[in-house]
Amino acid sequence: MIKFTRVFKAYPKGDLALKDVSFHLRKGEFAFLTGHSGAGKSTVLSLIHAERKPTEGEVRVSGFNTTSMPRREIPKLRRRLGIVFQDFRLLEDRTAEENVAFALEATGARSNTIGPKVVRVLTQVGLAGKAKAFPKELSGGERQRVAIARALVNDPFVLLADEPTGNLDQRATRGIFKLLEDVNASGTAVLMATHNLDLVKNSPYRSIELEHGEIVFDSVVDADQEAAR
Amino acid sequence: MSLVIREAFLSFRRAPSLSILSIITIGFALFVVGLFGLVALNFKEALEEVGERVEVVVYLTRGTPETVALAAYDDILTFPEVESVDFVSADEALVEAREQLTEFQGLYSDLATNPLPSSLGIKLKPGFRNEESVRAVADRVSGFRFAEDIQFGDDWIATLDRVRNIAAIIGLVVGAAFALASIMIIGTTIRMTIIQRAREIGIMRLVGATDSFIRMPFLLEGVVKGALGGVAAVGLNYAVFELVNRTLLQASFFGTEHILLIVAFGILLGFFASVFSVRRHLRAV
Numbered sequence: 001m002i003k004f005t006r007v008f009k010a011y012p013k014g015d016l017a018l019k020d021v022s023f024h025l026r027k028g029e030f031a032f033l034t035g036h037s038g039a040g041k042s043t044v045l046s047l048i049h050a051e052r053k054p055t056e057g058e059v060r061v062s063g064f065n066t067t068s069m070p071r072r073e074i075p076k077l078r079r080r081l082g083i084v085f086q087d088f089r090l091l092e093d094r095t096a097e098e099n100v101a102f103a104l105e106a107t108g109a110r111s112n113t114i115g116p117k118v119v120r121v122l123t124q125v126g127l128a129g130k131a132k133a134f135p136k137e138l139s140g141g142e143r144q145r146v147a148i149a150r151a152l153v154n155d156p157f158v159l160l161a162d163e164p165t166g167n168l169d170q171r172a173t174r175g176i177f178k179l180l181e182d183v184n185a186s187g188t189a190v191l192m193a194t195h196n197l198d199l200v201k202n203s204p205y206r207s208i209e210l211e212h213g214e215i216v217f218d219s220v221v222d223a224d225q226e227a228a229r
Numbered sequence: 230m231s232l233v234i235r236e237a238f239l240s241f242r243r244a245p246s247l248s249i250l251s252i253i254t255i256g257f258a259l260f261v262v263g264l265f266g267l268v269a270l271n272f273k274e275a276l277e278e279v280g281e282r283v284e285v286v287v288y289l290t291r292g293t294p295e296t297v298a299l300a301a302y303d304d305i306l307t308f309p310e311v312e313s314v315d316f317v318s319a320d321e322a323l324v325e326a327r328e329q330l331t332e333f334q335g336l337y338s339d340l341a342t343n344p345l346p347s348s349l350g351i352k353l354k355p356g357f358r359n360e361e362s363v364r365a366v367a368d369r370v371s372g373f374r375f376a377e378d379i380q381f382g383d384d385w386i387a388t389l390d391r392v393r394n395i396a397a398i399i400g401l402v403v404g405a406a407f408a409l410a411s412i413m414i415i416g417t418t419i420r421m422t423i424i425q426r427a428r429e430i431g432i433m434r435l436v437g438a439t440d441s442f443i444r445m446p447f448l449l450e451g452v453v454k455g456a457l458g459g460v461a462a463v464g465l466n467y468a469v470f471e472l473v474n475r476t477l478l479q480a481s482f483f484g485t486e487h488i489l490l491i492v493a494f495g496i497l498l499g500f501f502a503s504v505f506s507v508r509r510h511l512r513a514v
Contacts, residue, residue: 049435071440078437089432093243105232106438154436 001027001189002048002158007057009043009213017043018213021057023221025158025191030184031220032200033193035210041193044210045160048191049081050074062157079107082151082159082188086166088143090135096146097122097131103150121149125179141172148179158189165196173199236429236446237453240422248454251418255458258411259495260465262404266487267466271480272396283358285351285367285381291319293375298347301373305349310357310366315350319343346377408498415454415502416509419447423510430511440511447507448500455499459492466491 002025009018018040025031033041046052047059050066059066064077090099100118109117122128125145135143144164151159161180165173177199184190194200200207209217241248289298298316305314317325322345351370353362367379423430433443463483470482483491 075434075437075439078435081437083435089428089435091429091432102232102432103436106433106436106442108442111231150436 001025001029001062002191003058003060004044004047005058005060007047007054007059009040009047009052010055016213018047018054021210021213021215023208023215023218025189027157028184028187028189030181030190030205031192032203032205032207033191033210034195034197034200034207036195039210040213041210042162043213045083045162045191045193048158048160049083050077075107079154080157082148082154082156084144084147084151084159084161084164086163088135088140088147088167090143090146090150092135095132095134096127096138096149099135099146100150100153103153107154117153118149121153122146124152124182125149139172140168141175144168144172144176145179148176148183152183152188156188158191159183161190161192161194163193163195165194165199233442233445233449237449240426240446240450244422244425247418247421251415252454252457252461254414254418255411255455255495255498256461256465258407258414259459259462259491259498262407262494263462263466263483263491264469265399265403266491267470267480267483269396270483270487274481276392277355281352281358283353283363283381285353285363285370285379287349287351287370287373287376288346288378288380289348290375290377291346293347295347297375298349301375302349305351305370308366308369310353310362311351312354313352315352317348317350319345319347322347411458411498412502412505415451415499416506418454419451419503419506420510422447422450423507444507444511447503447511451499451503452496453499455495455497455502456492457495458499459495462495463488463491 004021004023007018007021008016010016021040021044033044035041043052047054047066048061050061050064050069054067057067061077062080064073066077069077091102094102097118100121101114104114104117105111118131119128122131125148127142127145127149130138130142133142135146138146144167148159148164159180164180165176168176173196180190180192206220207217208215208219295318298318302314302316305311320343323343326345349370351366353366357363357366363381367381370376371379430443467482470480473480
């Protein structure tokens with residue numbers, strides 16, 4: 001699925017953003033990526049969607065080796081991923097449904113297939129009634145739902161979420177988290193970077209903690225090790 | 230595909246002033262190039278008219294038999310530079326002189342013998358109406374025994390040549406400078422559009438749009454702006470032409486192929502400027 005093997009990532013100046021990072025996210029798994037700002041969470045996600053390449057080591061994402069893949073292959077990989085960010089990254093001059101349709105149009109989907117797919121994902125995220133609303137007419141939680149709908153519309157095998165609740169109040173955070181759980185329940189793996197420790201503590205999911213670019217805790221590995229003892 | 234077209238035209242709708250500005254600059258650049266073309270076109274026509282009068286006249290020694298003159302006539306016609314040769318016999322010359330110089334009619338009618346020589350008037354083909362060819366032909370003709378005197382306006386032929394060369398050089402330099410300027414202007418406007426649309430481009434990349442797909446709206450935008458600029462340039466040129474035609478002198482306008490050439494040149498400019506600019510700036514966003 002997603003496999004990091006002894007991954008190092010150096011900044012241009014030579015400092016290491018990631019040091020010897022190895023983990024394996026299995027099909028349909030839900031995992032948190034935690035740590036302070038600058039611990040390397042976003043770097044891990046950017047290596048998965050091939051925005052950056054590892055300096056050393058290997059990153060495998062569903063059959064793609066992002067270390068050695070040519071640039072022209074990157075779009076193929078990204079069409080299989082769903083990505084959401086803290087700042088939503090919506091187009092302000094387009095309605096919710098247009099924002100979602102944009103992801104299909106930009107990947108050359110046939111126009112007659114776009115409408116039904118958009119309706120399906122907007123319903124899935126609970127925004128069927130606000131399809132014609134512009135982002136500025138929506139609350140923060142609703143905007144993130146539009147972004148999640150856009151990420152889901154290409155049927156990704158994994159949803160990468162970089163601090164998806166970072167800009168949201170508690171109530172909206174709970175709503176978005178519930179939505180991500182639902183997405184996971186329908187079979188899509190979720191890798192969520194967050195520093196909301198309450199969310200992590202109160203959930204049964206795997207958590208991988210980064211500190212200064214190193215994995216200092218991985219609940220699955222630790223559980224495995226305990227089982228081995 | 231529909232998204233490409235929509236995105237390309239969206240920039241016109243979203244930044245109308247920027248789009249109009251770039252169309253105007255393309256239009257203006259092509260207008261100046263076109264204006265020069267118009268001047269060159271009319272200059273060329275005028276020069277051709279003058280060039281038709283470029284002639285080498287060989288005056289024959291008195292008493293040269295007509296058979297010899299006609300043999301020379303045939304000979305000269307085989308020169309590669311020569312378009313036509315006009316033989317004027319002494320008698321014809323006298324008749325002509327009497328007709329043209331009416332003040333001297335009495336004088337000419339009183340003559341016992343014809344004082345005028347017979348002559349061969351040599352006209353050159355269009356490509357050879359220059360100083361060099363005229364001299365070459367004159368030199369060769371001067372080898373004939375019976376050629377008493379050869380006349381050709383070598384001074385003004387040289388001047389004509391110079392004017393034509395200067396016109397061609399200025400045309401090329403000014404045209405190249407303006408083409409370069411419009412490439413830079415189009416490039417800059419495309420760059421502004423790219424910066425303005427950085428967010429959209431980022432999202433397109435994120436959802437897996439290919440580079441060529443992302444580039445296409447910009448190329449289409451460049452082509453459309455170039456075409457509109459070309460049309461605007463033709464319109465402006467026509468306005469100037471009308472103005473000159475009505476107030477100054479009878480001029481000629483471009484033919485259809487020239488008009489198409491200007492629009493095609495605009496399209497080409499728009500296309501290459503956007504290819505260049507997109508390649509340079511798309512990486513930065």
